Amino acid sequence: MEQFTATLKQDGRYAVIALPFNAKEVFGIAKGTIHVEVTIKDIHFRTKLVSKGSDSQIIIVDKKTQKLLGFQGVDMQVDVKLTCENQKGKEEVPKIEVSGNEMIQGIFERRSVRNFEKKEISEDIVNTILQAGFSAPSAKGKLPFDFIVIDHPNQLYSETIHNVNTKPLENAPKAILICGDLSKEGTKPFLYSSCGAVAQNMLLAIHSLGLGGVWIGVSGIKAFENHLIQFCKLPAKIIPVCIIAFGYHNNQTKKERNWHSSKIHYHKW
Numbered sequence: 001m002e003q004f005t006a007t008l009k010q011d012g013r014y015a016v017i018a019l020p021f022n023a024k025e026v027f028g029i030a031k032g033t034i035h036v037e038v039t040i041k042d043i044h045f046r047t048k049l050v051s052k053g054s055d056s057q058i059i060i061v062d063k064k065t066q067k068l069l070g071f072q073g074v075d076m077q078v079d080v081k082l083t084c085e086n087q088k089g090k091e092e093v094p095k096i097e098v099s100g101n102e103m104i105q106g107i108f109e110r111r112s113v114r115n116f117e118k119k120e121i122s123e124d125i126v127n128t129i130l131q132a133g134f135s136a137p138s139a140k141g142k143l144p145f146d147f148i149v150i151d152h153p154n155q156l157y158s159e160t161i162h163n164v165n166t167k168p169l170e171n172a173p174k175a176i177l178i179c180g181d182l183s184k185e186g187t188k189p190f191l192y193s194s195c196g197a198v199a200q201n202m203l204l205a206i207h208s209l210g211l212g213g214v215w216i217g218v219s220g221i222k223a224f225e226n227h228l229i230q231f232c233k234l235p236a237k238i239i240p241v242c243i244i245a246f247g248y249h250n251n252q253t254k255k256e257r258n259w260h261s262s263k264i265h266y267h268k269w
């Protein structure tokens with residue numbers, strides 16, 4: 001984390017803070033976007049640095065944060081804490097003994113898999129994944145979800161949903177559409193949280209069975225939601241939340257463990 005005092009000033013349409021150092025050098029990032037977490041006066045926001053030339057960068061402060069800071073266009077000195085989100089390998093990941101604990105090992109190792117072998121998935125495997133879904137926590141144990149097992153996920157394609165995010169559906173031999181049931185859970189945040197817990201349980205089960213899978217986001221993408229409602233003939237009370245596409249794979253990419261001290265707070269922020 002970098003701490004410094006700088007000036008928040010109006011620069012044309014934008015309120016900006018120029019970094020007093022070259023973030024590329026300090027964070028060891030040669031190219032690409034630098035995503036940062038910024039804290040000023042207990043106000044916390046995420047943004048990406050904007051380059052001003054090859055070795056200097058600025059933070060653009062959005063309108064909401066300007067208001068919270070009381071900034072009205074007049075130069076203001078601010079104390080800034082800056083953490084780089086994509087600074088890899090600098091932070092020490094704690095040593096955690098996982099040998100013998102298959103569940104923890106699985107959680108640490110699971111990765112999204114997006115390319116699959118053309119190999120059939122047995123009914124036993126599908127049932128195990130469904131059972132993992134049913135085993136997820138849900139508010140008041142309402143199980144406010146339904147699953148649709150899809151045998152040829154590439155049939156889900158239509159022009160509207162053909163993009164880089166949905167590409168895993170192209171060659172996945174199986175997929176499960178996780179739907180939320182509004183008649184069982186009317187509080188939407190609870191409904192989505194319950195479906196999210198199901199999705200994660202399924203992904204962990206898929207990984208532990210030696211297969212790979214990926215979560216394809218649906219909710220919030222209206223065209224995709226409507227397409228699935230029609231394709232799967234969903235009743236009005238049922239909303240499509242996400243798809244888990246899965247299959248056998250020979251993609252052995254190791255997962256680098258994420259650990260960000262700046263995201264851990266004790267007792268208060």
Ligand SMILES: Cc1cc2nc3c(=O)[nH]c(=O)nc-3n(C[C@H](O)[C@H](O)[C@H](O)COP(=O)(O)O)c2cc1C
Pocket residue numbers: 110111112113114164165166168214215216217
């Ligand atoms: C809510 C949510 C939506 C996601 N949507 C997609 C998606 O549409 N397509 C995709 O390929 N991956 C999707 N993912 C997978 C993430 O890209 C992936 O989990 C993330 O890059 C971290 O990589 P890992 O799963 O290998 O740890 C989604 C994950 C979540 C939790």
